[in-house]
Amino acid sequence: xxxxxxKSDLAGAGYxxxxxxxxALQLALSLGRPLLLEGAAGVGKTEVARVxxxxxxxxxxxxxxxxxxxxxxxxxxxxxxxxLLSIRAAAEDGVTGKAVEDRIFSxxxxxxxxxxAAITQDTPPxxxxxxxxxxxxxxxxxxxxxxxxxxxSIPELGTITATSRPIVILTSNGTRDLSDALRRRxxxxxxxxxxxGTELAILQARCPDVEAHLADQIVxxxxxxxxxxxxxxPGIAEMLDFAAALMGLGIADLTDDPSVLQAALxxxxxxxSDQAQITPEVAGRIAGRAA
Amino acid sequence: xxxxxxxxxxxxxxxxxVVGFIAHLRANGLRLGVAEAELAMAALAHxxxxxxxxxxxxxxAVCTGCKEEAARFDTLxxxxxxxxxxxxxxxxxxxxxxxxxxxxxxRDAKGQDAAASGSAITPDAGDGDADSDGTGKLIAxxxxxxxxxxxxxxxRPEEVAEAEDIARRIGAALRxxxxxxxxxxxxxxxxxxxxxxxxxxxTGGEPIRLWHKKRPDRTRKIVALCDVSGSMSVYAQVFLAxxxxxxxxxxxxxxxxxxxxxxxxxxxxxDKDAMRAIGRMSLMADGFGGxxxxxxxxxxxxxxxxxxxxxxxxxxxxxxxxxxxxxPQMIGAALAKLRKRGCKVVWLNxxxxxxxxxxxxxxxxxxxxxxxxxxxxxxxxxxxxxxxxLVRL
Numbered sequence: 001x002x003x004x005x006x007k008s009d010l011a012g013a014g015y016x017x018x019x020x021x022x023x024a025l026q027l028a029l030s031l032g033r034p035l036l037l038e039g040a041a042g043v044g045k046t047e048v049a050r051v052x053x054x055x056x057x058x059x060x061x062x063x064x065x066x067x068x069x070x071x072x073x074x075x076x077x078x079x080x081x082x083x084l085l086s087i088r089a090a091a092e093d094g095v096t097g098k099a100v101e102d103r104i105f106s107x108x109x110x111x112x113x114x115x116x117a118a119i120t121q122d123t124p125p126x127x128x129x130x131x132x133x134x135x136x137x138x139x140x141x142x143x144x145x146x147x148x149x150x151x152x153s154i155p156e157l158g159t160i161t162a163t164s165r166p167i168v169i170l171t172s173n174g175t176r177d178l179s180d181a182l183r184r185r186x187x188x189x190x191x192x193x194x195x196x197g198t199e200l201a202i203l204q205a206r207c208p209d210v211e212a213h214l215a216d217q218i219v220x221x222x223x224x225x226x227x228x229x230x231x232x233x234p235g236i237a238e239m240l241d242f243a244a245a246l247m248g249l250g251i252a253d254l255t256d257d258p259s260v261l262q263a264a265l266x267x268x269x270x271x272x273s274d275q276a277q278i279t280p281e282v283a284g285r286i287a288g289r290a291a
Numbered sequence: 292x293x294x295x296x297x298x299x300x301x302x303x304x305x306x307x308x309v310v311g312f313i314a315h316l317r318a319n320g321l322r323l324g325v326a327e328a329e330l331a332m333a334a335l336a337h338x339x340x341x342x343x344x345x346x347x348x349x350x351x352a353v354c355t356g357c358k359e360e361a362a363r364f365d366t367l368x369x370x371x372x373x374x375x376x377x378x379x380x381x382x383x384x385x386x387x388x389x390x391x392x393x394x395x396x397x398r399d400a401k402g403q404d405a406a407a408s409g410s411a412i413t414p415d416a417g418d419g420d421a422d423s424d425g426t427g428k429l430i431a432x433x434x435x436x437x438x439x440x441x442x443x444x445x446x447r448p449e450e451v452a453e454a455e456d457i458a459r460r461i462g463a464a465l466r467x468x469x470x471x472x473x474x475x476x477x478x479x480x481x482x483x484x485x486x487x488x489x490x491x492x493x494t495g496g497e498p499i500r501l502w503h504k505k506r507p508d509r510t511r512k513i514v515a516l517c518d519v520s521g522s523m524s525v526y527a528q529v530f531l532a533x534x535x536x537x538x539x540x541x542x543x544x545x546x547x548x549x550x551x552x553x554x555x556x557x558x559x560x561x562d563k564d565a566m567r568a569i570g571r572m573s574l575m576a577d578g579f580g581g582x583x584x585x586x587x588x589x590x591x592x593x594x595x596x597x598x599x600x601x602x603x604x605x606x607x608x609x610x611x612x613x614x615x616x617x618x619p620q621m622i623g624a625a626l627a628k629l630r631k632r633g634c635k636v637v638w639l640n641x642x643x644x645x646x647x648x649x650x651x652x653x654x655x656x657x658x659x660x661x662x663x664x665x666x667x668x669x670x671x672x673x674x675x676x677x678x679x680x681l682v683r684l
Contacts, residue, residue, distance in 0.1 A: 002338075003338065019344075020352075023338060024352035026338075027334050027352055028352075033330070080488045080492070084496050088496055137542075174599045177357075177557070180322060184322075184324070184326070188356050188357070229594075
């Protein structure tokens with residue numbers, strides 16, 4: 001499979017990937033390396049994994065990282081309550097010692113968390129490790145170990161080796177520098193805001209009902225808006241919301257009604273100062289230039 | 292006419308050229324090892340390597356690791372593979388690699404050289420010392436080198452060690468206790484049920500030993516912005532040593548220099564060799580000792596890096612005298628923007644230590660309303676004394 005076929009497959013599933021991203025994805029698939037995607041919020045990093053899973057007919061397993069994420073939330077945990085009940089039940093039945101121990105430390109009492117689940121699938125799943133920069137650095141080190149060996153050792157059970165190697169996609173918003181070790185292990189792509197043509201293709205793929213003229217205006221408007229000095233630059237998801245809002249309001253042309261345009265801007269501008277900055281006059285001017 | 296570089300016929304095959312390319316990237320500051328060269332070859336086998344654009348994309352995915360590297364990659368790729376059809380003289384890296392020069396230069400500086408010339412202010416530009424660092428690959432021309440001061444002349448290794456100690460104490464003083472999530476602890480305010488039940492498995496289900504949990508202390512992230520304009524050059528010695536020490540003591544800290552523009556020096560200061568780190572920093576601090584544009588620099592920081600690296604747990608240290616050539620309102624606006632990210636802002640002003648100092652400089656006056664603390668700092672001892680004040684932030 002070449003990257004062009006992968007790109008058209010993704011497009012078929014509704015994701016318009018840039019050439020850079022398509023090559024990187026194809027390399028990640030064929031070399032079996034994790035792929036690290038970095039970029040601003042709302043450029044479609046998480047969506048890549050979702051669509052890739054759909055295209056590959058694989059299961060998507062998602063691990064959302066957050067500060068304080070630890071092994072019991074990411075890898076595995078014993079089901080203590082059930083173990084306790086089992087011990088009590090065993091005591092009533094008169095079973096003791098090794099038999100109880102064997103029973104309560106078996107796979108039936110193991111709660112699989114995303115990382116363990118990802119390596120014990122029959123077919124290779126897509127493992128999405130979302131916002132890895134939010135996790136602590138200690139967790140990053142642990143993650144590295146799993147990404148290199150694809151095996152997890154559980155003291156009570158022994159080592160569990162991967163039955164299938166997952167396709168790993170990591171995303172990062174760059175809230176902190178990731179360690180060099182992690183970067184070295186991964187392929188890397190920086191996902192930027194799409195250019196006008198790409199964004200238009202995305203809009204048409206996601207909202208096929210939008211008329212060509214309006215779609216062109218919407219994309220032009222959002223592209224121009226991104227060049228303004230905003231606190232929160234609108235991403236692709238916001239653009240799609242904006243399009244949906246305009247559709248719902250029954251607008252045929254952006255320049256028609258300034259008040260309706262201003263109302264629809266709530267889907268794009270997410271802070272008070274941004275809303276204050278883009279006054280109806282500014283919005284009208286941008287819409288006029290975008291047309 | 293093809294732009295692709297021609298390689299001499301006697302050169303070994305494509306593998307050597309790819310290795311040469313990796314060496315070329317390495318010489319330009321990308322951190323790549325042997326494994327990357329291997330991976331690059333494997334990657335090229337999976338794309339149509341005869342098409343330059345495909346190869347470029349594949350190599351970019353393999354060889355870069357962050358946004359800045361990805362942005363630089365295109366020119367580096369062009370300069371190696373797209374050399375307008377010129378014949379490349381040698382593809383194999385020579386034995387005398389620039390990395391070796393690095394080490395050599397830094398050792399000299401760490402040894403007698405730096406200590407001997409350890410005055411507070413460097414001699415004028417044009418002095419032999421200033422040009423003697425062997426990291427010439429990174430810089431464009433020698434012309435600009437003349438205007439550059441070698442910061443290694445300003446900072447002595449002992450000072451870095453002392454500053455490291457101070458920075459470590461300050462880092463330890465800055466603890467944040469606002470975490471909502473509790474973790475297991477020997478003495479805590481709540482029972483840790485999961486752990487207690489887990490432990491009770493060993494005693495047949497009787498919870499004999501009780502485990503506790505508490506809210507963890509989380510370290511605060513220090514982001515330091517140091518003014519190295521002309522008016523600050525007397526104090527640069529202290530502050531640069533402090534920055535170097537800070538980066539060594541605290542792996543999460545972040546450091547920037549500004550004069551007329553803003554430079555992120557975190558990466559450079561992470562170098563294990565303290566003096567080499569300062570050497571790398573001086574390469575980046577082009578324009579050191581020149582004019583100061585505090586407002587625009589802070590604004591640029593608030594608009595770019597702060598969005599990624601500053602959050603509610605950060606403490607932004609600004610080391611500056613507040614003498615700005617730009618409009619003072621800009622400082623206020625930039626600090627207001629920074630404050631919105633939830634961080635604490637501490638301004639350390641060397642002039643504040645003077646007897647009759649009042650913050651009358653327009654820039655400083657504009658900044659005052661937005662500061663959580665405004666302190667004097669002339670010497671490393673002053674910085675050490677900050678420890679107590681910062682605890683209360």
